[in-house]
Amino acid sequence: MATFILGLPYDSNVQPTPDLWVLLALVGLPFAAAAATPLVARALGNRTAYYAAAVAAVCFGLVVTLAGTHGGAAVSWVGPLSVSLGFYVDGLATLVGALASGVGVLVFLYSAGYMRGEPGQPKYYATMLAFMGSMLGVVYAGDLVVLFCFWELTSVASFLLVGHYSDRRDSRYAARKAMLVTVGGGLFMLVGFVLLASTVGTYSLAAMLAEPAATRAAVERAGLLLPILSLVGIGAATKSAQVPFHVWLPDAMAAPTPVSAFLHSATMVKAGVFLLGRVRPILVGDHWTEIFVALGLCTMLVAAILAVCASELKELLAYSTVSHLGLIVAGFGFTGALGSETAVFHILNHAAFKAALFLVAGIVAHEAGTRAFDDLGGLRHDLPITAAVAVVAALGMGGVPPFNGFYSKELLFEASYEFAHHAGGLAWLAPVVAVVGSVFTLAYSLRFLAVFFGERPDTLGHVHRAPWSMTGPPVALAAIAGVIGLGGITAALGAPLAPVESFVGWVVGATLGPEAAGHAASFHYYLPTYVSPAVVMSALAIAGGIVCYLRWRTVRWATRGLLGALPVLRADGWYDGFVYGANHASTRVQRALWTGHLRTYAAWTFVGAVALAGFGYLATGIAVPTAGPTLGAGLTIILAVAAVAAVAAVRAPSHVAGVMALSVVGFAVTVFFVLASAPDVALTQVVVETVTFVVFLVILDKLPSYYGRIERSRAARDAVISVLVGGLVTVTTLVATDASPDAIATYFVENTVEQAGGHNIVNVILVDFRGLDTLGEISVVAMAAVTVLTLIVMRERGETP
Amino acid sequence: MTTVILRTITRLVLPLGFVVSFAFFLQGHNLPGGGFIAGVLTASVVALAYLAYGLDVVEEDVFGREVETAVEHVQHGVVRDYQTLYAAGLAVAVAGGLAAMLYGYLTDTTIPFMTQTFRYATVPLFGHIELASAVVFDLGVYAVVVGALLTIISVVGAE
Numbered sequence: 001m002a003t004f005i006l007g008l009p010y011d012s013n014v015q016p017t018p019d020l021w022v023l024l025a026l027v028g029l030p031f032a033a034a035a036a037t038p039l040v041a042r043a044l045g046n047r048t049a050y051y052a053a054a055v056a057a058v059c060f061g062l063v064v065t066l067a068g069t070h071g072g073a074a075v076s077w078v079g080p081l082s083v084s085l086g087f088y089v090d091g092l093a094t095l096v097g098a099l100a101s102g103v104g105v106l107v108f109l110y111s112a113g114y115m116r117g118e119p120g121q122p123k124y125y126a127t128m129l130a131f132m133g134s135m136l137g138v139v140y141a142g143d144l145v146v147l148f149c150f151w152e153l154t155s156v157a158s159f160l161l162v163g164h165y166s167d168r169r170d171s172r173y174a175a176r177k178a179m180l181v182t183v184g185g186g187l188f189m190l191v192g193f194v195l196l197a198s199t200v201g202t203y204s205l206a207a208m209l210a211e212p213a214a215t216r217a218a219v220e221r222a223g224l225l226l227p228i229l230s231l232v233g234i235g236a237a238t239k240s241a242q243v244p245f246h247v248w249l250p251d252a253m254a255a256p257t258p259v260s261a262f263l264h265s266a267t268m269v270k271a272g273v274f275l276l277g278r279v280r281p282i283l284v285g286d287h288w289t290e291i292f293v294a295l296g297l298c299t300m301l302v303a304a305i306l307a308v309c310a311s312e313l314k315e316l317l318a319y320s321t322v323s324h325l326g327l328i329v330a331g332f333g334f335t336g337a338l339g340s341e342t343a344v345f346h347i348l349n350h351a352a353f354k355a356a357l358f359l360v361a362g363i364v365a366h367e368a369g370t371r372a373f374d375d376l377g378g379l380r381h382d383l384p385i386t387a388a389v390a391v392v393a394a395l396g397m398g399g400v401p402p403f404n405g406f407y408s409k410e411l412l413f414e415a416s417y418e419f420a421h422h423a424g425g426l427a428w429l430a431p432v433v434a435v436v437g438s439v440f441t442l443a444y445s446l447r448f449l450a451v452f453f454g455e456r457p458d459t460l461g462h463v464h465r466a467p468w469s470m471t472g473p474p475v476a477l478a479a480i481a482g483v484i485g486l487g488g489i490t491a492a493l494g495a496p497l498a499p500v501e502s503f504v505g506w507v508v509g510a511t512l513g514p515e516a517a518g519h520a521a522s523f524h525y526y527l528p529t530y531v532s533p534a535v536v537m538s539a540l541a542i543a544g545g546i547v548c549y550l551r552w553r554t555v556r557w558a559t560r561g562l563l564g565a566l567p568v569l570r571a572d573g574w575y576d577g578f579v580y581g582a583n584h585a586s587t588r589v590q591r592a593l594w595t596g597h598l599r600t601y602a603a604w605t606f607v608g609a610v611a612l613a614g615f616g617y618l619a620t621g622i623a624v625p626t627a628g629p630t631l632g633a634g635l636t637i638i639l640a641v642a643a644v645a646a647v648a649a650v651r652a653p654s655h656v657a658g659v660m661a662l663s664v665v666g667f668a669v670t671v672f673f674v675l676a677s678a679p680d681v682a683l684t685q686v687v688v689e690t691v692t693f694v695v696f697l698v699i700l701d702k703l704p705s706y707y708g709r710i711e712r713s714r715a716a717r718d719a720v721i722s723v724l725v726g727g728l729v730t731v732t733t734l735v736a737t738d739a740s741p742d743a744i745a746t747y748f749v750e751n752t753v754e755q756a757g758g759h760n761i762v763n764v765i766l767v768d769f770r771g772l773d774t775l776g777e778i779s780v781v782a783m784a785a786v787t788v789l790t791l792i793v794m795r796e797r798g799e800t801p
Numbered sequence: 802m803t804t805v806i807l808r809t810i811t812r813l814v815l816p817l818g819f820v821v822s823f824a825f826f827l828q829g830h831n832l833p834g835g836g837f838i839a840g841v842l843t844a845s846v847v848a849l850a851y852l853a854y855g856l857d858v859v860e861e862d863v864f865g866r867e868v869e870t871a872v873e874h875v876q877h878g879v880v881r882d883y884q885t886l887y888a889a890g891l892a893v894a895v896a897g898g899l900a901a902m903l904y905g906y907l908t909d910t911t912i913p914f915m916t917q918t919f920r921y922a923t924v925p926l927f928g929h930i931e932l933a934s935a936v937v938f939d940l941g942v943y944a945v946v947v948g949a950l951l952t953i954i955s956v957v958g959a960e
Contacts, residue, residue: 679833683825687841694848695954757919757931758830766835767935767942771915774837774938775894778945782887785949789884792956 018066020073023087023140026062026097027150030055030133037126045121049112049469052125056104056132063097063136072142072206081203088142088206091507095344096274099351100135100267104128106473107262110359113470114258114366124164128262131157135267139274142206144193147275148186151239154268155182161259162252174251177575181248185238189275192231195224205278212281213514219282229283232275233291240272240325243299244571250306250318257362260314265321265354270347273325276332277343277511284513289333293419296330297433299323302569304440308548308559312371313361313451316444317354320397323441324350327412330434332511337521338415340511345504345525346408349484353396353405356477357448360390363466363474364451370460373447378456382463385471387452389478396481398445399438400542404484407525409438409541413534431533435541442545443555491526501525603721610724617731624731625738634675642668655703659696663689680762811853818846826943830931836939840946848954856958883952890944897937 033055041048066089074086108128115121134157137150156179163175197203199222200215208215219225236242241249252264263269276292300323307319324346331342363386364379365371380387396403399410416430487497505523512521528535548555563569593604631639642665649661666689673682748761748769758764766774822842829835850858859879898915905912919933 680835680838683833684838684841687838687845691841691845691848691950694845694852695957697852699957756830756917756935757921757933758935760829760831760833760835763829763835764935766837767830767938768917771898771917771935771938774942775898775915778894778942779891781949782891782945785884785887785952788953788956789880792959 015068015070017071018069018073018087018089020075020087022062022066023073023089026059026066027087027133027137027140029059029062030129030136034126034129034133037129038122041122041125046116047112048121048125049108049115052111052129053105053108055129056101056108059132059136060098060101060105063094063101066097067094072204072210074142074204074206077143078145082201083145083203084143086142086146086204086206087140088209089140090209091503091510092274092277092344093139093510095347095503095507096267096270097136097139099270099347100132100139103262103266103351103355103477104132106355106476107258107359110261110362110470110473111256111258113467114362115256120164124161124256127157127160127164128259131161131263131268135271138271142204144197144203144205147205147278148190148193151189151235151271151275152183152186154263154271155179155186155239158182158252158263158268161263162255164256164259165254168254170251171254174248174254176579178248178252180579181238181245181575185235185245188231188238189235192228192235195228195231199224199228208282209278215282216285216514225283225285226287229287229291232279232283233295236272236275236329237295238272239275240269240329241299241322242272242295242326242329243302244574246299246303246319246322247571247575249322250315253314253318257314257358257365260318261355261358261362264318265358266351269321269325270351273328273332273343273347276329277340280332280340280511281513284335289335289419292333293330293416293430294333296326296328296333297416297430297437299326300330300437301326301433301440304437304444305559305562306569307444308440308447308556309563310444311373313364313373313376313448314358314371316373316448317357317361320441320444321350321354323437324354324397327409327434327437330430331408331412331415334415334419335513336415336418337508337512338411338418340508341504341521341523342408342411342415344507344511345411345523346405348504349396349404349408349481352477352481352484353393353403356389356393356474356481357397359470359474359477360386360393363470366470367464367466368460373451375457375459376451377454377460378452379463380452381456383452383466385475386466389471389474390449390452392478392482392485393474394445394449396485397448398442398545399538400442400445401538402485402489402527404481404488406485406538407488410528410534410538411525413537414532417533417537431537435537435544438538438541439544439548442542443548443552446545446549447552488525488527491524492529496524496526599718603718606721606725610721610728613728613732614724617735622735625734632675635672638668638672638675642672655700659693663693666692678762680760807853811849815846815850818842818849822846826939829939830933830935836942837946840943841950843943843947844950844954847951851954851958856955859955880952880955883948883955885948887945887948887952890941890946890948892941893944894938894941897934897941900937901934 033052037048037052040051044051069089071090072086072088074084077083077085108125111124111128115124118124131154134150134153138147138154141147141150159175159179162178163171165171193203196208196219199219200208201218202208216225219228238245249264249269253260255264280288303319303323303326307316307323310316310319328343328346328350331339331344331346333339334342361371363383364376367383368376368379370376392403396405399405412434413431416434420427420429420431484497484500487500490497491501501523505521508521508523567573593600645661645664645668649658649665652658652661666685670682670685670689673679673685748765752758752761752764756764756768758768822839825834825842826836826839827834829839847859901912901916902914905916915938917933917935917938919931919935921929922932923929
C-alpha cells in the first residue's frame with residue numbers, strides 16, 4: 001500500500017496544505033478518462049485494461065504526492081448556501097484514497113485477463129473508472145454536499161457494475177437492490193448533513209474538522225446529536241452493509257468478480273466505515289459507542305454465521321466482507337485510540353486479504369468453471385500460485401498469527417475487553433460476541449482454503465493455469481498482507497516495521513476525538529509474547545475455529561437449522577416486502593387515479609390544488625378581506641351575463657350548447673377586462689377564447705352529441721369540487737389584490753418606462769421584468785406540444801392500448 | 802362544416818389576421834399586443850384555414866407536398882416544420898438571454914441572464930422609434946406559441 005511515502009514529515013504540526021489543482025486533477029482525471037474510454041476501447045480492444053490501470057496508477061501517484069499534506073482547499077460553488085467544491089486531505093483520506101487507486105491498478109490489470117474477449121468492455125471500464133473517481137471524491141471531500149454527491153455517484157456506478165450482465169434476471173434484481181438500499185441510506189445521510197450544516201452554519205467539513213470540539217458543542221446545544229448520529233449512521237450502515245441492511249451485498253456478487261473485489265470488498269463498502277471515521281472526531285461519545293458497537297458486533301456475528309452457511313466461494317466472501325465491516329464499525333464505535341487503531345488497521349488489512357481472496361475466487365471460477373464448494377477440492381496441484389496466495393490471505397482473514405488479520409482482531413479483543421471492563425454489566429456481551437464471531441470467521445476461512453486441499457473431485461475437469469495478468473495482482477496483495485504480518489514477528493524481535501506503524505498512526509490520528517484530533521498517534525503492533533486477556537480471547541477463538549472446522553458438517557447443519565428457524569437473519573424479507581408492497585400499493589393508487597376519464601384527472605387536480613392552497617391559507621392564518629372593490633353598473637351587468645352563461649353551460653344538454661355557453665362566459669369576461677381598462681388582457685382573452693373554440697370545433701365530430709344522464713352522487717361530488725375551487729379562487733383574488741399600498745404595482749408603474757423603455761406594462765413585465773417566468777411558460781407550451789405528439793405517435797405505432 | 806360562406810370569409814380574414822398579428826407583435830412594447838398574443842392570433846388564423854379547407858391545405862397548397870397517412874403527416878410533413886418552429890423559438894429566446902451574458906463577459910461587467918435594454922433611433926418614414934432588445938425574446942415567444950399550438954391543432958385534428 002502507500003507505505004513508501006512515509007519518509008515525509010507528516011506528523012509535525014506544520015504540514016503544508018494540499019494544492020487545490022492536484023486534488024481537482026486527482027478527482028477529475030478518472031471521470032475524464034471514463035468519458036474517453038469508448039474511443040480508447042475502439043483502438044485498444046482487449047488492452048483497454050492497461051489504459052485504465054495507467055489512469056489508476058496516475059491517481060495513485062497523485063494520492064502519494066498529497067500524502068505529506070494536511071488541511072482543506074476549496075473553490076466557491078453555491079455561494080449563498082455556503083457550499084463549496086471543497087476537498088480535505090488527512091490520514092484517513094490518504095488511506096482510503098490509496099486503497100481506491102492502488103487496488104484499482106491491480107484490479108484493472110486482473111480485468112485484462114478476466115474480461116478478455118467479453119462483450120461490453122467499454123461500458124465496464126468506463127464505469128469502473130467513473131466509480132474510482134467517485135470514490136476518490138468521497139474520500140477527499142471537504143464539504144458535506146460534495147461528499148454526498150460523490151457518495152451517490154458511487155451508488156450509481158455500483159448499480160451499473162452489479163447489473164453488468166444486464167440480460168440476466170438476477171443481475172438486474174441485485175443491481176436494483178444495491179441501488180435502492182444504498183441510495184435510500186444516502187438520503188437519510190443527506191438529512192443528517194443538512195441538520196449538521198444548519199446547526200454549525202457551514203457545509204464545510206474541513207472547517208468542522210478543524211474545530212471538532214466547537215462543532216460538537218454546537219450540535220449538542222441544538223439538541224441534535226442523536227438525530228444526526230442516527231441519520232449519518234443509517235447512511236454508513238447501508239453503504240457498509242450492516243445488519244439489517246446487509247441484504248444487498250451477497251446479491252451484488254452477480255457482478256463480474258473484479259468488480260466484487262474492487263467495489264464490494266476493498267473500496268465502496270469501505271465508504272460507510274470511512275464516513276464513520278470522518279465524523280468520528282465530531283460525534284464520538286457515549287451514544288456513538290452504544291450505537292456502533294452494538295451494530296458492528298451484531299453484524300460481525302450474524303454475517304459470520306451466514307458465511308458458514310454459504311455454498312459457494314463468492315457468497316462466502318460476501319458475507320465474510322459484511323462480517324469484517326462489522327468488525328471495523330465496532331472498532332470505530334469504541335471510544336479512545338484503541339478503537340480507532342482497530343478500525344484503521346483492519347481497513348488496511350481487510351482490503352489486502354479480501355481483495356486477494358476475491359481475485360482467487362475469480363481465478364478458480366474462471367479456470368475450474370464452478371464456484372460451488374461441493375464441486376471443488378484439491379486445486380493446489382492445478383493452481384499452486386493461487387493456492388499460496390489463498391493460504392496467506394485466508395489465514396489473515398481467519399485471524400491466525402502471524403498473518404495480518406490477527407493483529408487487528410487482537411486490537412478488537414483488547415478494545416472490547418477494555419470497554420467491558422469499564423462499563424461492566426451488559427457490556428461484557430461485547431467481548432463474548434467478538435470471540436464467537438471470530439470462531440465462525442476462522443471456521444469459514446479454513447473452509448475456503450479446503451478448496452485447494454484434500455481430495456480432488458472426479459467431476460472436476462481439466463483446470464488451466466491462470467495467465468500472469470490474473471495471478472499477478474492477487475500475489476501483490478498477498479505480499480502486502482504477508483509483509484504486514486511479518487512486521488508483527490520482527491516487532492516482537494525488536495525491529496518493528498516502521499513505515500506501516502507510522503502510517504497507521506497518522507491515519508488513526510485523523511479519527512480521534514476532539515481532545516486529540518489531527519495529531520498523529522503512536523501505533524505499534526507485534527506478536528504478543530506474554531499472556532493478556534486479548535491473547536486468551538484469541539487463543540479461544542482459534543481453538544474454537546479449528547474445532548468448528550473439524551466438525552464442519554455438524555456446524556453447518558446447526559447454522560442452517562438456525563437460519564431456517566430464524567429467517568430474519570438473512571433479512572431479505574423486509575426488502576422484498578417493501579419493494580413488492582410499494583409496487584402493489586402504486587398499482588392500486590394508479591387504478592384509482594388513472595381511469596382514462598378526463599373528469600377523474602380534472603377532479604384530482606382540482607382537489608389537490610384546493611387542498612394545498614387551502615392548507616397554506618389555514619396554516620398561515622390568512623385574513624380574508626371583507627370589503628371588496630365597488631363595481632359600477634356596467635361591470636355588474638357584464639358579470640351577471642357571465643353568471644347566467646355559466647349556469648347555462650352547466651345545464652346544457654349537448655356539447656355544442658355547452659361550448660357556446662362557455663364562450664359567452666369567456667367573451668363576457670373579455671368585455672369585463674375592457675371595461676376595467678386592461679386592454680392587453682382582454683386581447684389575450686379574445687384570442688385564446690377563439691382558439692379554444694376552433695380547437696373544439698375540430699374535435700366536435702368525435703364527441704357524442706348529447707351528454708348522457710349522470711348519477712346523482714357524481715353530480716353532487718362535482719358540485720362540491722366546483723364550489724371549493726370557486727371559493728378558493730375568490731379568496732386568492734381577494735387576498736392577492738388587498739395589499740395596500742400595492743408596492744409591486746407601484747414599482748412597475750414607476751419603472752416600466754424608465755428602465756425598460758416600454759409603455760405597455762403587461763408586456764414589459766412579460767418580456768423584461770419577469771422574462772424568466774415567460775421562458776418557463778413557453779417551455780411548458782412546447783412541452784405540451786411534445787406530449788401531444790408523443791401520445792399520438794405512440795398510438796399510431798400501436799405502443800399504447 | 803365547410804361552407805362557401807366560411808371559405809369566403811376565411812380568404813378575407815386570413816391576410817387581415819396575419820397583418821394584425823404582425824402589428825401586435827411590433828407594437829407590443831408600448832401598446833396592447835406582444836409575442837404571445839400575436840402567436841395565438843396567427844395560430845387561430847391558420848386553424849381557421851384548416852377548418853375551411855381541410856387539414857392538408859398548408860401541406861399541399863403552401864408547400865406543395867403530398868401526404869399519405871397521418872403518421873407521415875406527423876413525422877415528415879408540416880408538423881415537422883411546426884416542431885422546428887417551436888424548438889427554434891425556444892433556442893432564440895434562450896440565446897437572446899445568453900447574449901446579454903456574453904456581452905457582459907466581453908465588456909468585463911456582470912450582466913445576469915436575460916437582461917434587456919433599449920435605445921431610441923430615428924428611422925426614415927417611421928420617425929423616432931424605440932429599439933428594444935426584448936424583441937428577440939418576444940420573437941422566440943411568438944415562434945414557440947405558433948409552433949406548439951399548430952402542432953397540437955393539426956395533430957389532434959388529424960385524429
